[in-house]
Amino acid sequence: MSEELGRRTGHLDLYQTSKRIEETVKELKHLNANVDFYSASTYYSLGIPIDIFTPIFAVSRMSGWTAHILEQYRNNRLIRPRADYIGKPVGQKWVPVANR
Numbered sequence: 556m557s558e559e560l561g562r563r564t565g566h567l568d569l570y571q572t573s574k575r576i577e578e579t580v581k582e583l584k585h586l587n588a589n590v591d592f593y594s595a596s597t598y599y600s601l602g603i604p605i606d607i608f609t610p611i612f613a614v615s616r617m618s619g620w621t622a623h624i625l626e627q628y629r630n631n632r633l634i635r636p637r638a639d640y641i642g643k644p645v646g647q648k649w650v651p652v653a654n655r
Contacts, residue, residue: 557593560600569596 558574561567573596577588591612598608626632 557596557600560597564600564602566596566600569599572596 557570558567561570570593573593577592580586580588594612595608598611599605603611
């Protein structure tokens with residue numbers, strides 16, 4: 556949808572940038588883009604003001620957040636993905652932000 560809207564509205568560059576970022580992250584970090592990755596370029600192409608991108612994202616997540624609450628109440632347990640993010644490998648040198 557992002558690609559098609561980009562073509563129709565003259566904002567294909569936003570889709571192409573997003574696509575390149577997705578490919579690079581997949582190649583270097585072996586991470587897949589989430590379902591919302593192309594939302595910003597889609598919203599922009601639809602003419603939605605940038606200031607309401609975050610509220611739209613939050614509203615779209617409310618049903619999922621509510622489901623988590625109901626799971627917690629029902630079983631005193633939240634269902635989480637099996638993958639655990641553990642960060643960078645141990646032994647990485649910390650570099651202060653000012654020196655990055």
